[in-house]
Amino acid sequence: MGSTTSDSTDGHRNRTLWPRMWRTLTTTGESPHTTTNRNGQLEAVPDGRIPLWRAHNGLRVMTLIYAFAWFLVMLPDYREPVLGSAIMASMVAWTAFTIWRYSKPSGRTKRLVLLDQFVTTGLFGLCYFVLTEHQLEQGLPTVVTMWHASMVTAAAVRCGMPGGFVSGAAAAAANFAMRGYIDSNMWMDTALHLVIGLLLGLASETAKHSTRRLARALRAEAATAERERLARDIHDSVLQVLARVRRRGGELGGEAAELATMAGEQETALRTLVSTGPAERGGTSTDLAARLRAFEGTGVNVSVPATEVTLPAETITALCSVTGEALQNVAEHAGPEAHAWILLEDLGSEIVLSVRDNGPGIPEGRLEEAAAAGRMGVAQSIRGRVESLGGTVTLDTSLGEGTEWEIHLTRTDSRDRTVHSGGRERGNY
Amino acid sequence: MTGSEISVMVVDDHPIWRDGVARDLTERGFRISATTGDAVSALRISRTVHPDVVLMDLNLGDTSGVEATRQITQEIPGTRVLVLSASGEHADVLEAVKAGASGYLVKSASVDELVDAVRRTSVGDAVFTAGLAGLVLGEYRRMAVTPDDSDPDPPRLTERETDVLRQVAKGLTARQIANKLVISHRTVENHVQSTLRKLQLHNRVELARYAIEHGLDQEGEAPPD
Numbered sequence: 001m002g003s004t005t006s007d008s009t010d011g012h013r014n015r016t017l018w019p020r021m022w023r024t025l026t027t028t029g030e031s032p033h034t035t036t037n038r039n040g041q042l043e044a045v046p047d048g049r050i051p052l053w054r055a056h057n058g059l060r061v062m063t064l065i066y067a068f069a070w071f072l073v074m075l076p077d078y079r080e081p082v083l084g085s086a087i088m089a090s091m092v093a094w095t096a097f098t099i100w101r102y103s104k105p106s107g108r109t110k111r112l113v114l115l116d117q118f119v120t121t122g123l124f125g126l127c128y129f130v131l132t133e134h135q136l137e138q139g140l141p142t143v144v145t146m147w148h149a150s151m152v153t154a155a156a157v158r159c160g161m162p163g164g165f166v167s168g169a170a171a172a173a174a175n176f177a178m179r180g181y182i183d184s185n186m187w188m189d190t191a192l193h194l195v196i197g198l199l200l201g202l203a204s205e206t207a208k209h210s211t212r213r214l215a216r217a218l219r220a221e222a223a224t225a226e227r228e229r230l231a232r233d234i235h236d237s238v239l240q241v242l243a244r245v246r247r248r249g250g251e252l253g254g255e256a257a258e259l260a261t262m263a264g265e266q267e268t269a270l271r272t273l274v275s276t277g278p279a280e281r282g283g284t285s286t287d288l289a290a291r292l293r294a295f296e297g298t299g300v301n302v303s304v305p306a307t308e309v310t311l312p313a314e315t316i317t318a319l320c321s322v323t324g325e326a327l328q329n330v331a332e333h334a335g336p337e338a339h340a341w342i343l344l345e346d347l348g349s350e351i352v353l354s355v356r357d358n359g360p361g362i363p364e365g366r367l368e369e370a371a372a373a374g375r376m377g378v379a380q381s382i383r384g385r386v387e388s389l390g391g392t393v394t395l396d397t398s399l400g401e402g403t404e405w406e407i408h409l410t411r412t413d414s415r416d417r418t419v420h421s422g423g424r425e426r427g428n429y
Numbered sequence: 430m431t432g433s434e435i436s437v438m439v440v441d442d443h444p445i446w447r448d449g450v451a452r453d454l455t456e457r458g459f460r461i462s463a464t465t466g467d468a469v470s471a472l473r474i475s476r477t478v479h480p481d482v483v484l485m486d487l488n489l490g491d492t493s494g495v496e497a498t499r500q501i502t503q504e505i506p507g508t509r510v511l512v513l514s515a516s517g518e519h520a521d522v523l524e525a526v527k528a529g530a531s532g533y534l535v536k537s538a539s540v541d542e543l544v545d546a547v548r549r550t551s552v553g554d555a556v557f558t559a560g561l562a563g564l565v566l567g568e569y570r571r572m573a574v575t576p577d578d579s580d581p582d583p584p585r586l587t588e589r590e591t592d593v594l595r596q597v598a599k600g601l602t603a604r605q606i607a608n609k610l611v612i613s614h615r616t617v618e619n620h621v622q623s624t625l626r627k628l629q630l631h632n633r634v635e636l637a638r639y640a641i642e643h644g645l646d647q648e649g650e651a652p653p654d
Contacts (some may be wrong), residue, residue, distance in 0.1 A: 239515065240443045243536045247449070251540065264537065303559050303598040305567020306523040341559055341600035345566060348574035356599045404599070 045215040048207030052157045052200065053108065057099045060150040064095050067147045074140065077132070084130040087123050087143045094119055095147075102154070113158040117167060120144070120151035121174055128178055136178070139185055148175075152193055156200035160208070164197030234270060242267035261298070268297045288316045288351070292323065292344055300327060304344045309351060311411075315389055319353060319407070322385050326355040326405050329378045334359020334403070349411055356404040361397045435551045436462040438478065440471040440497070441486035441513075446536070450484065450513070453540050459547065468497035475501050475508055481551045483510045485530065487521045495524045502529030511550040513543070523564045526625065527632040532556025554618070555625050562598035565624055566591070580635065584627040593620040 071088050078084045098116060101107030127142035142148075152171055156164030172190040179186060242263045249260025288311050289304035296302040311319075323342060330340045338359035345352040379395055382405065386393040391409035437459050441447040444466070451461045462478045465471050468489050475483060483501055487494035498510045512525045512533040522533050531550045534543060535558070546556045569591075572583035586594065589610075596606040603621075607614045 240446045244445055244449050246537060247453075247540065267537065301559050301600055303563025303566075304519070305571065306520045306564050307567060307571050339600065341598070343559075343563055343595065343598045345595075346570055346574070348570070354599055358600070 045211055045218060047105065048211040048214075049157060049204055052204055052207060053102050056150065056153045056157050057102055059153055060095050060099065060147070063145070063147040063150055064091060067091065067141075067143065067145045070141045070145055071143055074135075077135065078130050079132045079135075080130045083126065084143050087126055087130065090119075090123055091144065091147055094123075098154070108158060110158060113154050113163070116154050117151050117170065120148060121170065124148050124171075124174055124178070137181070139179075139183075142178070149193060149196060152197045153200055156197045157204045159201070160205040161198055161201035164199075164201030164204075165194065166197075168193040168195075168197030239267060239270060242270070265298060286310065286313050286316055288319060289344055291316055291320050292342055292353075295323060295327060295342060299331075299338070300340045300342065302342045302344075304342075305346055307346075309344060309346045311351070315409070318385055318389055319409075322382050322407065323353070323355055325378060325382055330355075330357040330359060330403070333362075338402075351409050351411070353407040353409070354404060356402060358402045361399050361401045361403055362395075363399050434460075435482065435547065436460045436478070436480045437482045437484060437547060438462050438471070438475055438480040439464045439484045440466070440468070440489070440494070441484075442466040442489045443486075446486075450543070453543065454547065457540070457544050459544075468494055471497050472500050472504075475505055479505060480508055482547050483508060484513045484547070485510050485525070487512060487514045487518055487525055495521060495528050498525045498530050499528035509550050509553065511546060511556060519560075519564060522561065523568055526561065526565070527568075527628055529629055531625075533558060533561045535560070555622050557597055557621050557625075559598050559600045562594050562621075565628060566594045566598055568628065569594075569624070584631045586624060590620050590624050593617055594624055597621060 068088065071084065075081055075084065094116075098112070101112055124142065124144045127144055128136075130143055131140070148171055152164060152167045155167035171193045175189055175193075176182070176186065246260045246264040246267060249256040249258075249263065252260075287308040289307075289309045292304055293302050327340055330338055334340075334357050338357050340355060340357040343352075343354045343356075383393050386407050386409070389409060390412070391407055393408075394406045395403070396406065397403040437454055439447050439451050439454075439461065441450070441464075447464050447466065451464050455461055462480045463474045465474060466489070471483065471485070483498075485494050485498055489497075494512075494514075498512070501508055502510055510525075510530040512522055512530045513536060514522055514525075514533065515536055526533060531553070532546060532555050534546045534556060538546070549556055566586075569584070569586050572580070573585065577583070589612075592610060593606060596609065601609070603614055603617045606617045610617075
């Protein structure tokens with residue numbers, strides 16, 4: 001394709017037919033709303049590469065028209081007009097066939113794209129026998145001319161950047177072989193073939209990834225919506241009754257009070273279940289606030305910000321087990337009447353987690369005694385875990401004053417510093 | 430402990446709960462002036478009966494308990510809103526408190542706690558549970574940490590207010606906090622009230638600014654500069 005001029009007269013003749021032809025040829029034979037995913041579920045995500053296939057089909061038609069115009073102009077001067085006409089007829093047939101196949105997802109196979117490369121290159125090669133030596137040297141267009149590039153676009157859309165690059169290089173190599181000389185026009189053609197292949201390949205890869213990401217996001221959204229619906233239903237029915245049983249039973253006393261306690265525990269468990277978000281977020285950071293809320297129950301009060309407190313998953317697991325250990329200690333040593341409070345604060349650059357109880361407190365020296373006796377005291381265990389996270393822990397206790405653990409942890413990952421808005425959007429304005 | 434003279438409206442979309450709470454309060458001597466299950470009629474009824482305290486559930490089907498709280502506290506002077514809600518609705522509770530609610534009690538609270546909270550709400554005190562203190566503290570922290578161009582001057586806590594709020598969030602009573610910080614019981618209460626008032630005032634200013642900006646945008650007028 002050594003030419004950069006176009007035949008405007010010929011292009012004009014085709015213009016009236018153009019819109020309808022364009023629509024017919026570039027419509028893809030699928031509804032984007034009813035594709036199914038691997039699990040066989042209906043999915044509302046159209047393949048992001050569909051527009052690229054349309055663009056390819058459109059380009060093939062446009063370049064065919066362009067080639068046909070040159071064909072009409074040059075036909076009288078061809079060395080082999082019959083072979084030239086045969087090539088042109090084959091190009092029309094191949095264009096129609098590939099557009100028909102490429103317009104359906106099932107037709108966009110690697111095999112057809114590979115065959116496309118051979119057919120196009122073959123037709124281009126045959127042009128060597130059609131043009132006179134003089135025409136070749138002058139840089140006049142071959143019968144195939146710009147239509148040649150449509151094999152590169154097909155390969156790029158189907159196989160991404162590698163496909164686009166290989167096909168572009170093949171087209172450029174064929175061009176050099178045919179012309180047998182090198183000038184600035186040839187270099188420009190080479191560059192164009194490679195750039196088209198790489199750029200469209202990049203677009204195709206991006207579209208493919210976006211489609212996948214969108215599908216994943218939509219699935220997560222559907223799961224969340226279902227969870228919220230379920231949470232609303234449970235809130236409106238079971239939880240109301242449980243809360244009422246808990247309240248009334250507690251007042252009646254005796255056996256009813258026992259039932260009330262059980263109802264209360266189930267109520268708390270169910271509330272926690274429906275209020276914590278899906279565990280899997282697709283990332284390594286999760287919300288510590290939501291995890292701590294799960295500790296809320298009889299005798300334990302949890303105070304956290306309304307916004308998410310995101311931290312790496314392993315940090316959260318460690319902090320939760322430390323909290324669990326501290327609460328366990330309260331349950332074992334602080335007596336049945338003791339109450340515990342958990343407070344989580346997000347200061348941006350660091351988080352502060354406190355666990356306080358109103359039990360009798362730990363007498364001075366007892367922790368040291370335990371350590372001296374070789375027993376791994378709870379204090380040592382908690383301190384060890386927090387320090388391995390890079391945090392500090394202070395224990396504030398004295399006889400009759402309860403116990404308070406305060407854990408300070410500096411955030412190392414700046415990405416986690418952003419305070420996520422969690423569910424705040426809902427009732428904002 | 431009786432609640433004579435104090436009139437209460439119960440807003441909750443679940444009849445079992447609504448009637449149960451109404452009965453509990455009647456038994457303790459409160460006057461139930463109305464019960465309703467949706468936010469729209471809650472606003473309409475409270476305009477005519479002027480209850481002292483509105484017990485507001487936030488989960489009212491399709492209508493927003495937060496918005497009802499905002500309108501009731503702004504339109505009807507003397508009527509205070511106490512949010513009585515499930516423990517999982519943290520974000521909504523914070524919004525309701527910013528919108529003007531005087532406090533928040535979880536539904537699992539005992540009748541004694543409820544009666545006490547309603548009485549305190551009726552005289553204008555804030556009902557600050559540990560959970561609410563954690564939410565308010567978290568909101569101040571969020572405003573301090575997250576830079577927001579649309580909000581150049583977010584309210585801040587003084588050091589003392591921060592101390593007090595933290596102790597409330599850790600479950601200490603006002604008296605315990607007073608002892609610990611060596612200040613008077615009344616000072617502790619004042620600090621707590623002030624943290625809430627600042628947040629509510631800021632919320633109102635923000636809303637007004639939002640409305641003005643929005644209104645100007647809608648009319649398509651050129652910016653004044």
